[in-house]
Amino acid sequence: MTGTQAVTEPVARKVTSRLATPAGAGLAGLREAVHAEWTKFRTVSITGWLLLTTVIVTIGVSVIASSVIKCGTSAKFCSVDPTVIGLTGVTVGQITLAVLAALFVTSEYSSGMMHISLTAVPRRATMLIAKAIVVTAAALVAGVIGVLASVLIGQPLQSENGLTAHNGFLPMSLTHGAVLRAAGGSVLYLVLVALLSLGLATALRDSGLAITVVLGLVLVLPLIGKLVFNAHWERRFQRYSPMDAGLAVQATRNVARLPIGPWEGLGVMGLWAAAALLAGWLVLRFRDA
């Protein structure tokens, strides 16, 4: 470790002197930091593979769900929400995105790269924000492609299966405001999962631990919430567990009867992500790298 530092310090000092503005005002140097993070991000081969997997899995699972959903000839006897079914893949796609975001931080710790990064960008917040911006951009791209394709491919499949306006359903078409909200909200949800993972990974510094905690929060918590035979606790889980709350944004049916409103739910997910990033920043700020 000390060897690495000794070699890179002169280089680092040079970079630092260029980046750090004399006034040290706010987040100066953010542009350079983002550029540096973006270079680190895109030059690792795993990034491309994980983003591709995210897109493929999101589309694949969504399209399969859309193609097999059949619900009779009347929405009266079927409580299915076409848009929720058509965006099922988000549940699976979030996993690879979370892995990607966690590795983006923890690989730097395991390789010792973090010392160099922090020498180059000593301001912890700046580095974390730069990483968050890069992860957000990547998740946005993967999310938009995955969600858009899920809707566009899934919609005709669903209407073939009878989930049509004629039968009383709200078809999964982006011309409907609720569907547009569900699709856009799903993309934002994916971004927030990635940020949650980034924050926790920064706080925990170990990819295995971070991904276990993230998937525990996102996947296991809502599962347990569904099992509680206690209306009070079930409602709490649905309102405050990250995935249940976050994916409330996908609902287009009986929205008024949801345990939490679509945007409020996404807001809860946003709070989880913000808390994780805050924890990450605190650890970065007060603990030696």
Place this chain on the structure above:
Amino acid sequence: MSTGTMTPYRSPHQPGPDGFAQLLRAEWTKLRTVRGWGIALLAAAVLAALATILIAGSANGTGNPGAQAPGPVDSSGQAVTDQFTFVHQPLAGNGSITVAVTSLTGHILQSAFGGSTPPGVTPLQPWSKAGLIISASTKQGSDYAAVMVTGQHGVRMQYDYTHDIAGQSGLPSASSPAWLRLTRSGDTITGYDSTDGRHWTQIGSATVSGLPSTVQAGLFATSPNVVIAEQGVASNNGQELSTVASASFDRLSRQGTWPASSWSSTIVGGGGRTVRKVIACGGACARLAPTANPGGYQAAGGTFTVTGTGDIAPYVSVLDPLGLSFKGALVGLIAVIALGALFITTEFRRGMMIRTTFTASPGRSRVLVAKAIVIGSVTFVAGLAAASVAFVVAQAKLNANGWAKSVYPADSLFSTHGLTVVLGTAGVFALAAVLAMAAGAAIRRTAGAIAAVIGLVVVPLILATLMPQTLADWLLRLTPAAAFSVQESSLIPHQVQQACLPYNGCYPLSPWHGFIVLCVWAVLAVGGAGYLIRRRDA
């Protein structure tokens, strides 16, 4: 095992004949000496038990109509379904009754689909049944033994609600009637069937203890509700409709003392009760008005036609609070998965370690097998401890919270139910860890391996509650999540017609069949990882 020319340090202890014991010891030492892993394992066990107990503790039975038995209990205190049309006479002492069943037909009593038979539903149910029955009384929950023809399961002998023995196959008709005979001798009731009324085959013999000297014997017919699961999502949507069976009986003959001069008819469990209900229908289904029980009988010229609705079978709740509480073990399971992956990926991360390991024992697949055995055993023990405590405490909590013992019995740890849940959960822990270890060997990255295995084991459970039933069933048959069936506690007996909804914690595969699916996954994963690890450089 060939150690090559460079022989590293050898323990003074004598290795096993092929050195595999030594390999196991080496892996055990690696696992044991990392302090964080011991803590992680302990945490996994404690969290698994704690989460299960907490879920069971929060399960409020007093506010839940499913927590109580909706109908009668049998003489052993277990909830049963006991509703049928009974055409009977008292039989004093020993005796027998013989009859030929010449037809069995059925129809749907009521339908939410405009009075017509709903699509995909046959009017005669697989477990519609009619035949002979000897019962302690005409009260619900009485001890009994019966032989019967059924809609799709041939001739059966059933007794005391839970027992079911197969006889000859086929549905009776006027040209090929099914002959049935019941014989009482003390506490023993024996059932026979025949195709011609001359050559008889014994189906089975039941010891029905506690029969009074005079019993009620005669003809019966009944037909269970049909559950139409909504074709949409595999959630709690579905309808339960009443069906009716009609059976024609011919050439009735009796032996023994039958003191009454004529037959009387009783609709057991039918007194003024409604016969149809809508189970949780997602708020979308129309409720139907209740109908009077259509049961009854007609006798003409030695021929009887008996019509009835209901069932004589164990009662199984659609809810499974204990099985679902055990999903709390997932909290521990993800820690175990992480540990399984770390057990090998840390060796790759410290590149030197895996090379040392492979130098010490060049048989790489054997290293993998040794690792699998060590991590599997350790996690099995942790899972066993957690599940044993959780099983006993969770059951007690549920019963204390108002979940009736007649429906949710407090089984011993060493009953079939207890052993299946506890050993099964421990086995799931062990195999999930092995799966994670194999994934770690193949992927070589901790996060990737953990995410992949959690994706395989946990995500199908989530998707099964979101996806259409057909897809959900396949997910729970093919993915490692099939193994969670070992935790199922409201198992539906084969002679009970009930919808198996993943949302309620019901699995399409029986407990140990589901477990075998996970075994296959683990074996294939270790095999695949062994293949990769032999081909690649360390």
